[in-house]
Amino acid sequence: MAVTxxxxxxxxxxxxxxxxxxxxVETEIIRHQxxxxxxxxxKRAQIVAKIEHFWPLVFEQAPMDIDEFIQPxxxxxxxGALKSIDVKRFEIxxxxxxxxxxxxxxxxxxxxxDHFENKVLEKKFWWRHGKDGxxxxxxxxxxxxxxxxxxxxxGLLSLAKAAWEEEKATPKKEGKEKKELTPKQKELKEKLEAxxxxxxxxxxxxxxxxxxxxxxxxxxxxxxxxxxxxxxxxGEEVEDDDEEMKExxxxxxxxxxxxxxxxxxxxxxxxxxxxxxxxxxxKYFTQAQESDDLSDDEDDESEDDEEExxxxxxxKKHKACAHxxxx
Amino acid sequence: MAVTxxxxxxxxxxxxxxxxxxxxVETEIIRHQxxxxxxxxxKRAQIVAKIEHFWPLVFEQAPMDIDEFIQPxxxxxxxGALKSIDVKRFEIxxxxxxxxxxxxxxxxxxxxxDHFENKVLEKKFWWRHGKDGxxxxxxxxxxxxxxxxxxxxxGLLSLAKAAWEEEKATPKKEGKEKKELTPKQKELKEKLEAxxxxxxxxxxxxxxxxxxxxxxxxxxxxxxxxxxxxxxxxGEEVEDDDEEMKExxxxxxxxxxxxxxxxxxxxxxxxxxxxxxxxxxxKYFTQAQESDDLSDDEDDESEDDEEExxxxxxxKKHKACAHxxxx
Numbered sequence: 001m002a003v004t005x006x007x008x009x010x011x012x013x014x015x016x017x018x019x020x021x022x023x024x025v026e027t028e029i030i031r032h033q034x035x036x037x038x039x040x041x042x043k044r045a046q047i048v049a050k051i052e053h054f055w056p057l058v059f060e061q062a063p064m065d066i067d068e069f070i071q072p073x074x075x076x077x078x079x080g081a082l083k084s085i086d087v088k089r090f091e092i093x094x095x096x097x098x099x100x101x102x103x104x105x106x107x108x109x110x111x112x113x114d115h116f117e118n119k120v121l122e123k124k125f126w127w128r129h130g131k132d133g134x135x136x137x138x139x140x141x142x143x144x145x146x147x148x149x150x151x152x153x154x155g156l157l158s159l160a161k162a163a164w165e166e167e168k169a170t171p172k173k174e175g176k177e178k179k180e181l182t183p184k185q186k187e188l189k190e191k192l193e194a195x196x197x198x199x200x201x202x203x204x205x206x207x208x209x210x211x212x213x214x215x216x217x218x219x220x221x222x223x224x225x226x227x228x229x230x231x232x233x234x235g236e237e238v239e240d241d242d243e244e245m246k247e248x249x250x251x252x253x254x255x256x257x258x259x260x261x262x263x264x265x266x267x268x269x270x271x272x273x274x275x276x277x278x279x280x281x282x283k284y285f286t287q288a289q290e291s292d293d294l295s296d297d298e299d300d301e302s303e304d305d306e307e308e309x310x311x312x313x314x315x316k317k318h319k320a321c322a323h324x325x326x327x
Numbered sequence: 328m329a330v331t332x333x334x335x336x337x338x339x340x341x342x343x344x345x346x347x348x349x350x351x352v353e354t355e356i357i358r359h360q361x362x363x364x365x366x367x368x369x370k371r372a373q374i375v376a377k378i379e380h381f382w383p384l385v386f387e388q389a390p391m392d393i394d395e396f397i398q399p400x401x402x403x404x405x406x407g408a409l410k411s412i413d414v415k416r417f418e419i420x421x422x423x424x425x426x427x428x429x430x431x432x433x434x435x436x437x438x439x440x441d442h443f444e445n446k447v448l449e450k451k452f453w454w455r456h457g458k459d460g461x462x463x464x465x466x467x468x469x470x471x472x473x474x475x476x477x478x479x480x481x482g483l484l485s486l487a488k489a490a491w492e493e494e495k496a497t498p499k500k501e502g503k504e505k506k507e508l509t510p511k512q513k514e515l516k517e518k519l520e521a522x523x524x525x526x527x528x529x530x531x532x533x534x535x536x537x538x539x540x541x542x543x544x545x546x547x548x549x550x551x552x553x554x555x556x557x558x559x560x561x562g563e564e565v566e567d568d569d570e571e572m573k574e575x576x577x578x579x580x581x582x583x584x585x586x587x588x589x590x591x592x593x594x595x596x597x598x599x600x601x602x603x604x605x606x607x608x609x610k611y612f613t614q615a616q617e618s619d620d621l622s623d624d625e626d627d628e629s630e631d632d633e634e635e636x637x638x639x640x641x642x643k644k645h646k647a648c649a650h651x652x653x654x
Contacts, residue, residue, distance in 0.1 A: 011375075011377050014374045015609060018367060018370055018371050018609070021370075022371075025363045025364050025367065029360050029363070032356065032359060033352065033356050036356070040348050040352065043345055043348075044349075047338050047342060048338075048342075279349075282342060282349070
């Protein structure tokens with residue numbers, strides 16, 4: 001069974017190169033698809049605005065990656081006050097150096113509700129490359145103006161935001177010391193350790209930060225990757241040891257950052273919204289209509305498939321995930 | 328909460344039209360992506376051929392949509408004898424009237440093994456539209472030359488194949504009578520009712536048929552859809568009642584066909600292979616490497632996310648499904 005390190009290393013460079021080439025294709029595809037469907041999403045927004053509770057109904061059918069984080073008190077707000085969702089790939093709309101078409105902003109519009117003042121909650125996720133080899137979504141906490149005694153995050157979100165501001169204001173120390181926490185970070189860590197139940201409000205999602213990768217570091221990392229790639233293409237040696245060392249050194253650091261994140265799966269949820277819930281909203285809406293007629297069609301996959309109606313079928317492809325995840 | 332029938336019907340036509348437009352975009356994107364990545368997949372095949380057990384390792388990490396159907400005795404063969412997988416979008420490679428870029432052929436290559444003679448098992452999935460509104464994958468049973476006493480499907484696959492041949496040879500009756508089963512179909516139905524344990528071999532996948540939609544019916548249905556679409560665009564009435572009537576009439580018929588299918592989720596598995604396992608094989612391979620290092624990283628999602636290493640990160644997007652489905 002075992003694949004020896006030699007075997008892997010022998011082809012490691014060509015694997016890395018081919019992965020980079022697949023990544024280039026995907027980047028172009030995301031860009032192309034966004035351009036082709038942009039106007040359609042505007043049209044869709046105009047149509048679904050006429051359908052009462054469209055987005056709440058869609059959210060009711062949310063795939064497991066999202067649904068698992070929605071507490072009863074959250075869905076009360078979502079079902080009652082969610083007016084619309086909008087997803088934009090802001091680094092396609094406004095290109096910047098090192099920008100990536102994967103970067104998304106997710107905008108929730110709410111009706112007047114008795115939990116918070118905000119009419120709009122918008123969170124940006126930047127797709128960035130770190131010098132340590134990390135690639136993924138990073139974000140910044142977005143605070144919510146909760147009404148008195150209505151904070152579903154029980155102060156976590158505001159504290160996460162405050163800790164983030166403090167972290168930004170504190171000059172980043174290098175080496176060992178860099179893991180020293182600021183007062184607010186300590187406070188946040190203690191609060192999390194003391195209160196975290198694993199059933200935090202979905203609204204903690206707005207507190208997700210992820211890895212600390214600045215726009216500058218992203219640009220540097222992309223340059224380094226491009227150089228390494230050129231080297232590999234030229235058959236030159238790329239120092240992996242150095243990189244792996246960086247990773248190890250960083251591992252603990254990451255864990256610290258994870259400890260401080262009030263919603264560590266924020267990136268997964270952002271992807272599930274941007275790549276599944278948003279593009280497939282019409283299909284989830286159809287599902288919502290049908291789940292009224294079809295009893296327990298969500299508890300058993302084969303049932304589900306059997307009872308599926310044709311309105312649903314065109315979408316099986318899109319729903320491969322939603323399907324799989326329902327269980 | 329409730330969306331009244333009026334509200335839905337009021338915007339039904341525009342929803343149908345926008346869905347059709349999104350579908351057009353998706354069709355172009357699938358075609359474009361296939362064209363852009365075709366050569367890369369050839370390159371990848373050459374590289375991974377040098378890595379012992381590449382595909383078995385990928386299969387070990389298969390997303391839940393596939394994994395849930397793999398019995399221990401199946402994985403013994405897959406781990407021991409699976410040489411390669413190839414996925415082609417044969418109706419892009421060779422366009423035909425009514426062809427769709429979603430149509431895929433999945434080709435498994437095996438080493439000499441003690442269970443069956445076949446070196447290659449290839450199954451085609453046609454993406455077709457039915458006159459009753461169905462849209463999805465249909466296929467034909469592919470038999471396996473099992474060695475004596477080694478049939479993991481316990482005769483199911485060969486019987487499904489025989490029943491299918493008999494069905495094709497029998498002139499399709501119309502109206503009520505059309506649900507009359509042929510002798511082999513009766514035999515298959517009885518065998519399934521008697522023996523089906525829900526833990527059938529993954530190799531029953533090769534017996535999947537799905538809806539009975541011929542190439543001719545597909546072409547007719549596409550024409551009808553195009554006409555309806557023109558009507559909607561011209562603001563004319565499209566007879567939904569007629570269509571719904573067809574659906575109801577068909578519903579039972581479908582159930583019959585489901586009863587006769589030895590692997591009713593064949594379409595879901597085909598999608599999971601073509602749209603996830605195949606394009607993301609390198610990432611699943613990386614995961615396989617890592618899961619050696621990382622203990623129990625598959626039992627807990629947040630664990631998983633925390634412990635994820637950067638080699639993995641670029642792929643979180645692709646793996647949104649694999650992630651969600653691991654649980």
